[in-house]
Each structure stands twice: as C-alpha cells, then as structure tokens.
Amino acid sequence: MALTATPIPCLSDNYAWLLRAADGRLAVCDPAEDAPVAAAIEAAGGKLDLIVLTHHHGDHVAGVPGLVARYGAKVIGAAADRHRLPALDQAVQPGDVADVLGSRTKVLASDGHTRGHIAFHIADSHILLCGDTLFSLGCGRLLEGDAGEMFASLAALAALPGETLVCCGHEYTESNARFAITVEPDNAALQARIAEVRAQRAAGQPTLPSTIASERAANPFMRAADVATLARIRAAKDTFR
Ligand code: ZN
Ligand code: FE
Numbered sequence: 556m557a558l559t560a561t562p563i564p565c566l567s568d569n570y571a572w573l574l575r576a577a578d579g580r581l582a583v584c585d586p587a588e589d590a591p592v593a594a595a596i597e598a599a600g601g602k603l604d605l606i607v608l609t610h611h612h613g614d615h616v617a618g619v620p621g622l623v624a625r626y627g628a629k630v631i632g633a634a635a636d637r638h639r640l641p642a643l644d645q646a647v648q649p650g651d652v653a654d655v656l657g658s659r660t661k662v663l664a665s666d667g668h669t670r671g672h673i674a675f676h677i678a679d680s681h682i683l684l685c686g687d688t689l690f691s692l693g694c695g696r697l698l699e700g701d702a703g704e705m706f707a708s709l710a711a712l713a714a715l716p717g718e719t720l721v722c723c724g725h726e727y728t729e730s731n732a733r734f735a736i737t738v739e740p741d742n743a744a745l746q747a748r749i750a751e752v753r754a755q756r757a758a759g760q761p762t763l764p765s766t767i768a769s770e771r772a773a774n775p776f777m778r779a780a781d782v783a784t785l786a787r788i789r790a791a792k793d794t795f796r
Contacts, residue, residue, distance in 0.1 A: 558582075558658050558680040560722050562761045563595045569614050570763060572684060572722045573599065574677075576656040580604050583628075584675070584684045585724055586618030593625060605655060608632035609665070609686025610672040611639040615724060631655075635671035649673060663712070667705030668695030674708075676715060683715060683767070686724045691765040692748065693731030694776040696793065702786035709777050709785070717768030728752050728762035734795045735775050738788055744772035 562570040565587035572584040573595050582605035586592045596603050603626035608616055619641040622628055634646035647653050649664035658677045665674040668687040675684040687695035688708050732749045739745050752762045770777050779785035
C-alpha cells in the first residue's frame with residue numbers, strides 16, 4: 556500500500572514530512588516542533604501512528620515529546636544515536652527494513668552531516684526521507700562526519716530510482732541555487748531547476764519534494780566526481796555569501 560508525503564513547514568525553514576497511507580493512517584518524519592505538526596494531523600484525521608527520525612538535531616526531534624504525549628505515536632530512530640534521540644520504540648540500523656504504515660522501508664547509512672544519520676527509502680511509494688544529508692541543489696554541512704562519508708551517502712542516494720521523491724529537512728533550495736550556479740554555470744538542467752525554484756518560491760510554494768533524477772542532473776554536490784571535489788565545494792559553500 557503506497558504512501559503520500561506532504562511537507563509541513565516548521566520553525567523558519569524546516570520541513571517535517573507527513574506520510575499518509577491509503578487507509579488514512581499517518582506518520583511523520585523529523586518533527587521540529589509539535590504545534591504545526593499537530594495541526595496537520597488534526598486536519599488529516601487526528602491520529603498519528605508513527606514518528607521516524609533521521610538524526611538527533613533539535614530542529615528534527617524537538618516536536619517528538621509533545622506528539623508522543625498527545626497521540627501515543629511509536630518512534631523509530633537510529634540505534635547508533637539512541638543516547639541522544641528521544642526515547643525510541645524501535646532502534647534501527649543501516650540495512651534494516653522497517654515497516655512504515657505497511658510499506659517496506661529500507662534504512663540507509665547516511666553519515667556526513669552527523670555520524671549516525673540515517674535515511675529511509677520507501678520504495679513502493681518512491682519516497683526518500685533524507686533529513687540533512689541531501690538537499691535540493693545542496694547537501695548538509697559536515698558537522699560530525701567527513702567528506703568521504705558524505706560522498707558515500709550521496710552516492711547511495713544517487714543510486715535510487717530517478718522518480719524517487721527527495722523529502723529533505725530544509726527549504727534551502729534558493730540559497731543552494733545561488734552557490735550551485737557558481738560551480739556549474741553552464742549546466743542547463745541546473746539553470747532550468749533554478750527557474751522552477753524561483754517560480755515556486757514566488758508563488759509561496761515549497762521547492763520540495765525534488766526528485767533523485769533532478770538532483771543527479773543539477774546538484775553539484777551529488778554530481779561531484781570524487782571525495783576531494785566534494786570536500787572542496789562543501790568548504791566553499793560554508794563561507795559563500
Ligand atoms: Zn541537522
Ligand atoms: Fe536540520
């Protein structure tokens with residue numbers, strides 16, 4: 556049974572992702588805060604079965620206690636991060652298969668932004684929940700991991716089917732675009748994506764989900780040919796204004 560994924564804006568630029576099964580059951584990924592997520596849940600039927608977490612940062616987990624208290628939702632997160640995540644009902648590791656509202660969900664290693672970061676690939680629904688690893692036209696800062704780990708993480712995501720929906724943790728696409736075009740000024744797919752992003756933001760719409768095919772064509776971090784190239788452009792982005 557396939558799921559749909561809808562972004563819920565949280566804080567200034569975060570997205571939690573509301574997952575909905577055909578039978579109406581709901582899950583949420585990375586709730587940065589509880590109020591906007593609870594509002595979305597109430598609008599969608601008022602029950603929350605499951606919360607899935609990609610990594611331990613507060614802007615991805617701070618809504619968990621309030622949502623668990625209100626809805627009694629179960630929580631899935633990385634075993635490696637158990638010591639710094641809200642209480643988990645199911646601790647998973649890369650390679651595991653979890654059940655998300657009846658859909659078989661592969662847990663992927665996604666180190667780089669943090670160590671212990673994971674991603675969730677729900678193949679029957681073409682949904683990727685990738686937290687702060689892959690953004691549209693960007694990737695997460697290397698706060699704990701290194702460029703080699705991020706390179707491996709992005710390569711694993713690039714290998715997913717092109718139609719896979721990239722459901723990431725932040726609306727960073729416009730600022731990522733300003734940097735990306737300095738790396739690949741002649742990339743026609745990037746130019747087209749930037750035009751699309753400008754139109755989406757001008758209309759007040761999210762730029763997400765993107766797709767793996769779009770990121771493979773336009774995202775210089777995913778397109779980096781080797782670890783050294785990724786390290787160089789990630790460092791350049793860190794100081795880009
Ligand atoms: Zn983060
Ligand atoms: Fe974040």
